[in-house]
Each structure stands twice: as structure tokens, then as C-alpha cells.
Amino acid sequence: MGTLWLNGTFLTMEAEHKSVEAVYVSNGIIRATGTKADLESRFARNITERQDVRGAYVYPGFVDSHLHMIGHGEKLIQLDLSEVESAMEMRRQLAEKAKETKSGEWIFGEGWNENNFSDRKIFHRQELDEIASDKPMFLTRVCRHAALVNSEALRLAGITSETFDPVGGVIVRDGKGEPTGYLLDTATELVKDVIPAVTKKYVRRALEVAVDDLFRVGLVGGHTEDLHYYNGFKETFDQFLDVVDGKKRKFRAHLLVHHEAIKEMEEQGFDQGEITPFIELGAVKIFADGALGGRTALLQAPYTDDPATSGVAMHAKEDLDGIIEAARKCNRSVAIHTIGDGALDMALTALEQFPLQKGRDRLIHVQVVNESLINRMKNLPLVLDIQPRFVASDFPWVIERLGQDRLPFSFAWKTLLEEGLHCAGGSDAPIEPVDPLLGIHAAITRKRIGEDHEGYLPSQKLTAFEAVQLFTSGSAYAIGKEHERGKIEAGYVADFTVLDCDLFTIDADAIPDAKVMMTVVDNTIMYDCEEGTS
Structure with a gap:
């Protein structure tokens, strides 16, 4: 028994400008795409439901490749100073x-x-x-x-x-x-360490609020890092199992595991991989440095606006090596927070010393690079988790931090893609707004909403297709799911983000005003603008 999705433009992301007018789904998987007439004829005996998208534009479900879901929920329920x-x-x-x-x-x-x-x-x-x-x-x-x-x-x-x-x-x-x-x-x-421990009720509420808000902005999934900060691995993981139950809430939650939470994860009998159809345990998360805002991102040379510091290494070299070596002994990939070029150098040295035998490692943020570091990254099985919205929030003040000499290889998303590096798009919410349309807008325009200039480092602007890829096939590639997620194609999951416009033809400055009509996960409408979250 299956569902025919129709009366819309389905932008498949198989190739630029490719679209179909209908999609047939059964058991949560896309079985065929094509014209309405063809699918009606081919699957006449199997179609038991028809979903009318009311003339809207349907994309593969948008996925945020790096955020903190519980932190996003906290931002929504606490005092928001952003x-x-x-x-x-x-x-x-x-x-x-x-x-x-x-x-x-x-x-x-x-x-x-x-x-x-x-x-x-x-x-x-x-x-x-x-x-x-x-x-x-x-x-x-804001940087946390x-x-x-x-x-x-x-x-x-x-x-x-x-x-x-x-x-x-x-x-x-x-x-x-x-x-x-x-x-x-x-x-x-x-x-x-002296703040009273949060309660299970508080964490659950924050997670519920977060997931429902992610549906509202068109996200069908997220790669999130939360399993260390809310009374340990088990207590937090249990909340994910309860909230993302595959019934009331279907959401593709891919959970990175902070390296300090790995021991408890093992004690609970879990390891990297799929736990339920909607929850996966991912790579070992490691922080190599801080952030540019507080001058704690580790640079290879001192900050231009404060030559007394080059930033902060979160781990001594031997300690970082030890964390990665331990992950390798269990055949686990790692996801390393690297903002400065000094931290990136440390991370790459460790990854080169302890190569991954299977799968892909992840480098998160990768805001300051250089030619040598790019060449080293190209020789490793890596995915780069970038946050396009950082351009809108960090410029122009970041120019003071880095100086003109480092700018050509800073926030250099176009260069990274042209060099053949695989990139996925995220928000780092609650650091930045979680709305993927804001990330897509920033990737294309390189400026804030309402600003009237050619964009910061305009040579690094992405095309609309490249920007949307970050949040679709890019996020799928980051977790080895590129053959089953991130496209509207036979064999892929029936996850859709439904908008009221074509992001590839409208003016880029109009993208933040696009309206989310529906968010669909596993062939189930989790959000409908006419009804709210299901």
C-alpha cells in the first residue's frame, strides 16, 4: 500500500533544475518519481493515499549537520539575549x-x-x-x-x-x-560544576520544544551533540528515545558522543550506529579549540587585534592524540571542533597519525584554513561541517581578529567545494538561528538580511544549488547515508521539506521570507502550516 504525492514541483537534487511532478512512496521509501499520469497508471492497485502539496515546491528533507538540540530548546525556554x-x-x-x-x-x-x-x-x-x-x-x-x-x-x-x-x-x-x-x-x-543538576523533566521539555521548532523551520533531522552536559549519557539518551519515539515525533536524530561520555555509552552497551529507525549514535566529538569571538580559537599566528594571544588549545597534543587513538581501537570515527588554523593543524596531524580504516571523520566549523591545510584535508576521508550563517554574524568584526592576510582562506566555503572537499551545512544552534533558510541565504549572499553590498568575500558565494546541497545530500554524505537520504529519488527515504517557492529561481534576498508549508518525515506530515505540528 502506498502514497502518491502530487500537485507540486518536486526538486529532486539529483541535478540542478531537475524536477518531477509526482512521487510514489511505500513503507516510508520513495519507489518511483515521474508524471502524475505515469505513476497513477503504474501503481493504480497500490495507491491507498494521495497527498496534495497544494502547488508547493518540495525538496529532499533539510537536515542540520551540526547543532545542539537541547541547547536550542533551552534558548527557547530561557532568557534569550541573542x-x-x-x-x-x-x-x-x-x-x-x-x-x-x-x-x-x-x-x-x-x-x-x-x-x-x-x-x-x-x-x-x-x-x-x-x-x-x-x-x-x-x-x-553566543559562541558558547x-x-x-x-x-x-x-x-x-x-x-x-x-x-x-x-x-x-x-x-x-x-x-x-x-x-x-x-x-x-x-x-x-x-x-x-556547582550549578544544580538539571532535572529529567527540564531536559525533556527542552528537547520537545526543540524538535517541534525544528519541524516548524522545515528540518527533518539534525546531527546533534548533547550527550555529556545533562547528567551524563544515559539520562540524556533516554530522553531522546522517549521524545523521538517514531510515533508522535519522527525525526532523524544523529547523535555525536562527547569523548568524555564514551565510557558511559560503552557501559550501557551501545556503540556507533543505528539504535532505532530515527536515532543513530555517531562519531566521537572532540573540541580542539574555542571560538574567534572570545579569541580562544587556536591560530597559527597571533590575533591581529591582540598579538598577546594565539588562542587556546583545548588539549595538549599528546592528549588529543590519545583520544583519537582510543577511538580508532574501537573502529570509531571522530568529529573534531576546529575553528582556527592552529587547531586544524593539530587535528590533521592526529588524524594522519591514526588513520581511519572505514567511514569518514568530520571536522566541524573549519573557519580559518590555508593552502597547505586544504591539501592535507584532501588526502583524508573527511567531511567538513560548515555553518554558512557565521559569515552574517561574524563579519565585519572578524576582520579585526584575523587581519587581511588570513581572510582569503577564512570562511572559504566556495574554495573548499572547488577543491573537492565534501561539505555539510548546519547552524550550530543555539549559537546561530536554526532556520536552514538563513544558512542558505548566507551561503549565497555572504551578508546579513537587509544589508546592501556585494557580500563579505564575494568570491566565496555559493550557487543556490550548492547551498541547498549542504543541507540535503551534504548532510547525508556526512554520515554515510548518501545513497538513501538527501535526494528525491527511488530508494531514498520519503523525507520532504515543502516550501511555497523555488529557491533556485527567486531573488536570493527573498529566501529568508520563504514559507515552510510542510515538514515530512518517513512519509508522515510532522508539520503543516495550516495545522501546526502534528
Whole structure:
């Protein structure tokens, strides 16, 4: 018994501009594509359902190749500071939050970015104390590699002028050596360790909110990294099993596993691979460096706007080698966070030393490269997880960080593709907005919505077809599913993102305004704009 999808333009992504007018599906798999008349004739006895897409444009289901799903849900249910454009407004929102927070309870905020402020202000702990001195405060920067805390949070964590910087982190200090309340990378863990553990109910709610929001923006799946931060592997993994149950919510959840969660994963009897039709355990996730915003991304040469630092290595070389060697002994691939060229060099050296016997490794972000590093990447079985929206959020201030000499090979998506490297597209939500249309727009235009210029580094603009590929066949290739996901073709899963327009023919600046009509997973409508999430 099967379903005939009809009355639309089905953009197959097999080749540029290729489309069909109908698709026949049975048991969640596309069996044939073609004209409505042909499919009606061929499968007359098998068609038990017809789905009318109301003249819309149907794409292979969009998949975010790198995000943090629970973190995205937290952003939706906590104080969201990501759209704040001044220090005054940030202060106002924190003061409002403090009024509704009881003494002794934590105040959490997500996504502040000083580069959105005209004065680029970073709050001092004493200023946060003026807002709430009796309520510990933890405010995560947009990159999630830095946080602001007040004096009460420092006190609870035992951080004083005598506290040493942890490996891979920095406690920012004033001229007298006193902590300012600004913590970078692993230094944030000192405070996180004293924050009360989240409850199962909280994690479940965040995950449910996240999945439903992903459906709303047209995503059928995501490659997410969450299994270390919410009371360990099992407790978090159980929430995924419950929420993405294949009934109420069908969603292609591919779960990267933080290297510190691997032991618990093994103790629970799990390993890399498919767990349910909708949940897979993926590569071992490793952080090699931080982010450009806080100058913790590891560069091969000092930052142009702060020659005193080249960034932060999250692991000593021998420790990074050891993590990758351990993964190889279990035939596991790795996914390494590498933003700076220094971190990329470290990662490639380790991958060259411990080659993968089967499958593909992943490098996440890959924002600063050079010719030598590109040539080395081409000799390894790699997929690059890029986030096109970073161009819109990081420029123009990132030019100050990197200087003109490094720019030609920074955020160089077109160069990476032209060199034959395989790329997948993601958002890194909650760092960036999760909407894939914003990522596609940024990949094509290299600018923010509403800006009127030729784009930052315009030679790196992608075509619309290349941009959509990032979120379809690119994401499928990243996990070895390129022969069953990412195209509308016989033998592929019936996952569709249905829009009201043709992304390949409309003006690129109109892409963010495209409307998601339906999100379909496994031949099941999970979101319909006329009804909401199913």
C-alpha cells in the first residue's frame, strides 16, 4: 500500500533544475518519481493515499549537520539575549529577570554578543552584582565558549585571585589579578560544576520544544551533540528515545558522543550506529579549540587585534592524540571542533597519525584554513561541517581578529567545494538561528538580511544549488547515508521539506521570507502550516 504525492514541483537534487511532478512512496521509501499520469497508471492497485502539496515546491528533507538540540530548546525556554543590540538593553532584561527570580536561585541567560553593542561592552562582575548580588548568574556568550558570572557565582565555584587557569581555559582578570567574571572555555566548567543538576523533566521539555521548532523551520533531522552536559549519557539518551519515539515525533536524530561520555555509552552497551529507525549514535566529538569571538580559537599566528594571544588549545597534543587513538581501537570515527588554523593543524596531524580504516571523520566549523591545510584535508576521508550563517554574524568584526592576510582562506566555503572537499551545512544552534533558510541565504549572499553590498568575500558565494546541497545530500554524505537520504529519488527515504517557492529561481534576498508549508518525515506530515505540528 502506498502514497502518491502530487500537485507540486518536486526538486529532486539529483541535478540542478531537475524536477518531477509526482512521487510514489511505500513503507516510508520513495519507489518511483515521474508524471502524475505515469505513476497513477503504474501503481493504480497500490495507491491507498494521495497527498496534495497544494502547488508547493518540495525538496529532499533539510537536515542540520551540526547543532545542539537541547541547547536550542533551552534558548527557547530561557532568557534569550541573542537579539540584544546594546549593553543598556542587556542590563534591562537582566534586571527584569532578577525581579522574578528568588534569592539564591540561578539566573541564566543565553547568546549575548558584545559585537552587537556599539561600545562592545563586556560586563564586569561588579556590574552584574548591582543587578543581582544574592542570585548567582551565568550568562553564556553566543559562541558558547565563554560566559559572564557575578561574584556570587564565583564564590560558589571557589574562584579567587589564587585560582589557576584550567587547561584549555582562561579566568580573565583585572590589573590586580582579581577575576572580572569573564570566563573562557574550560574555565566556565568551574562554575558549571556547582550549578544544580538539571532535572529529567527540564531536559525533556527542552528537547520537545526543540524538535517541534525544528519541524516548524522545515528540518527533518539534525546531527546533534548533547550527550555529556545533562547528567551524563544515559539520562540524556533516554530522553531522546522517549521524545523521538517514531510515533508522535519522527525525526532523524544523529547523535555525536562527547569523548568524555564514551565510557558511559560503552557501559550501557551501545556503540556507533543505528539504535532505532530515527536515532543513530555517531562519531566521537572532540573540541580542539574555542571560538574567534572570545579569541580562544587556536591560530597559527597571533590575533591581529591582540598579538598577546594565539588562542587556546583545548588539549595538549599528546592528549588529543590519545583520544583519537582510543577511538580508532574501537573502529570509531571522530568529529573534531576546529575553528582556527592552529587547531586544524593539530587535528590533521592526529588524524594522519591514526588513520581511519572505514567511514569518514568530520571536522566541524573549519573557519580559518590555508593552502597547505586544504591539501592535507584532501588526502583524508573527511567531511567538513560548515555553518554558512557565521559569515552574517561574524563579519565585519572578524576582520579585526584575523587581519587581511588570513581572510582569503577564512570562511572559504566556495574554495573548499572547488577543491573537492565534501561539505555539510548546519547552524550550530543555539549559537546561530536554526532556520536552514538563513544558512542558505548566507551561503549565497555572504551578508546579513537587509544589508546592501556585494557580500563579505564575494568570491566565496555559493550557487543556490550548492547551498541547498549542504543541507540535503551534504548532510547525508556526512554520515554515510548518501545513497538513501538527501535526494528525491527511488530508494531514498520519503523525507520532504515543502516550501511555497523555488529557491533556485527567486531573488536570493527573498529566501529568508520563504514559507515552510510542510515538514515530512518517513512519509508522515510532522508539520503543516495550516495545522501546526502534528
